[in-house]
Amino acid sequence: MIKNARYLLVVAFLSALGACATAPPERQENACEILKENRDWYSAIRKTSKKWGAPMGLQLAIIRQESGFRHDAKPARGERRMLGLLPGKRPSSAYGYAQALDQTWDEYRSSTGNNGAERDDFDDAVDFIGWYVNQTGRKTGMKQFDYRGHYLAYHEGPAGYQRGTWRSKRWLIDVANRVHSNADRYEHQIQGCRKQLKKRWLFW
Numbered sequence: 001m002i003k004n005a006r007y008l009l010v011v012a013f014l015s016a017l018g019a020c021a022t023a024p025p026e027r028q029e030n031a032c033e034i035l036k037e038n039r040d041w042y043s044a045i046r047k048t049s050k051k052w053g054a055p056m057g058l059q060l061a062i063i064r065q066e067s068g069f070r071h072d073a074k075p076a077r078g079e080r081r082m083l084g085l086l087p088g089k090r091p092s093s094a095y096g097y098a099q100a101l102d103q104t105w106d107e108y109r110s111s112t113g114n115n116g117a118e119r120d121d122f123d124d125a126v127d128f129i130g131w132y133v134n135q136t137g138r139k140t141g142m143k144q145f146d147y148r149g150h151y152l153a154y155h156e157g158p159a160g161y162q163r164g165t166w167r168s169k170r171w172l173i174d175v176a177n178r179v180h181s182n183a184d185r186y187e188h189q190i191q192g193c194r195k196q197l198k199k200r201w202l203f204w
Helices: 002-020 031-037 040-051 056-067 102-112 123-138 147-163 170-203
Strands: none
Touching: 031 040, 031 056, 031 170, 040 056, 040 123, 056 123, 056 147, 056 170, 102 123, 123 147, 147 170
16 A cells, blocks of 8 residues: 555656646747746846857747757657557657757766756756857857857757758758847847846846
8 A cells, every 4th residue: 555655646746747847938939928938047048148158049049949949849750660550760869948969968968067967957958058059169160149050050060060061951051040030039039128037037
């Protein structure tokens, strides 16, 4: 009986954690609405911007593109096999808000000492993006507000970006342009409501 009770408590606890997971913002076109809906996110992107030099608008734009603000996002599985009974494999190990790969995430944790970082934690995800943007800037000389370039390097890696592996990928260029547009709009929106967000954050 005791074992069963403990089991039920564990199940209830895990279910409660799942229920408390942050839902994706309803209005993703407006950074102010996103951050008002998730008050602690402003603190996280602000801290990352100061620490790594990654613009707040760029952080949000990358997460929107990569995961749609879903904490447990994964790449879609391939075509089903064996008469449709088993799902196909996922194309990569990307996971979480920032869709970081296993190997890159391990490199981030080793480099920063943030060994307990989790990809489904928003604070850790934006810190990872900030670290990656900082690394890209150091390796390529790219300016922090080159949103398009940073997304291309985020997808292809700094070395791949410098080799121009993205030039033959029209779809990727289109996505990078969309990220640039979103990042630029988000950055301007945040500047317009920054005082209000800061007051909300301090009050909270």
